[in-house]
Amino acid sequence: MPILYRLLVKFYREFLELKWWLLCLAGLAFFAISWLLFHVAGEEELTSNFSVYVYFAATTASTVGYGDYSPQTEAGRLVAALWFFPGSLLIFSAALGWLAGSMVERIRRMADGYGNYENMKGATVIVGYNRDHTHLMIENLIAGQDGDDKIVLLTKSSEAELAEGVYLVKAERLDALASLKRAAIRQANKVLVYAGSDAETFNTCLAIRELNETLHIAAFFDDRDTARRAAQIAGLEAIVSNASEALVRAAQDPGAGNILMALSAANVGATIYSAAVGGTVSITALTAALANNDASLIALSGPGDSDYRFLPFPEHLHVGGSFYYLCSARLTAKQISKGLGDVPVIV
Structure with missing residues (x-):
């Protein structure tokens, strides 16, 4: 008896919560009983063909009511009026309510930061939130025209x-693997x-590298030594504030501080962009190709090099090397490679 009582209580709770399995079970039972009643009532047109019965049940339950199939016998009409019409409407309304409720709940959870984007491909992820800087970062990402159409913000x-x-995506810890996966x-x-x-930045970068070994990570640090260690251990690009250097430049060369700020922002004037070459290219040809697009070559880095070459440049940039240029907008690979022959450009 206690077991039966517990089962009844569980069934009652599931019924009140409109559990999907209970809704499906109730729907199947109702339409099976309805088919039996129509069959007994002599409604051969409705019950002899499964697809016809499903069609009749669907159009009736959804209140579409085309009328091309309907009960013909008096008994069948009574079954429809007293049993099938109210029951099918109840089942349809309950199913629609459950579906709408599930969708609303999912949308609400996503809006509140509890959604799961683990299957999203090619996203740009910002980890951490700063009221003064995050919005500017997002603006520059979009203005940079580098395919940042899916931006995910992970924040506490x-x-x-x-x-x-x-x-x-909201989380209690930025370095939690479960949160980073979401x-x-x-x-x-x-x-x-x-x-x-x-x-926190260091630990988060290590956790990110644990999940994705090839992902390009750009991380901000206050301390230069920590930034250097993080770059070596986690294989990331560490950024340290250059406020002191910019302040000195502004003092010694008026306007230089503003120029440095403009070069870093994709939505203000000319900006520094980068690309790589898939073959050996002469610097003369590269400089000319960029000039044809109103861009200026400013620096080079060889394959695997951590140092950068400024003027005077070497004669060639070899396969896998990167170049950095100033332009009002990011150039496409097609725009740059027009003057480089068969050498592919990777942007």
Whole structure:
């Protein structure tokens, strides 16, 4: 008896919560009983063909009511009026309500930062939220025209204000693997880390590298030594504030500080962009190809090099090398490669 009582209580709770399995079971039972009643009532046209019965049940339950199939016998009409019409409407309404409720709940969870974007491919992920800088980062990502159409923000902040189209993921810890997975790190295109402290940034970068060994990571650090260690251990591009250098440049060369700021922002004047070559190219040809697009070559780096070459440049840039140029907008590979012959350009 206690077992039966517990089963009844569980069934009652599931019924009140409109569990999907219970809804499916009730729907199957109702339409099976209805078919039996119509069959007994002599409605051969409705019950002799399975597809006809399903069609009749669907059009009736959804209130479409085409009328091309309907009960013909008096008994069949009574079954329809007293049993099938109210029951099918109840089942259809309950199913529609469950579906709508599930969709609303999913949308609400995503808006509140509890969605799961693990299967999203090619996303740009921002880890950490700063009220003064994150919005500017998003603006520059979009202005940089580098395919950043899917931006995911992973944050601990409960007061994060998002730009339109940015996906939000909230977590208690930025370096938690489960949270990073939800934020699409495994299949991301690039990630920017701007956490509350260098220690948190370091740990987060290590966790990201654990999930994705090839992902390009750009991380901000306050301390230069920590930045250097993080770059060596986690294989990332560490950014350290150059405020002191910019301040000296502004003092010694008026206007230089503003120029440095403009070169870093994709939505202000000319900006520094990068690309790589898939073959050996002469610097003369590369400089001419860029000039044809109103761009200027400013630096080079060889394959695997951590140092950068400025003027005077070597005669050639070899396969896998990168070049950096100034332009008002990012150039496409097709625009640059027009003057380089068969050498492919990777942007």
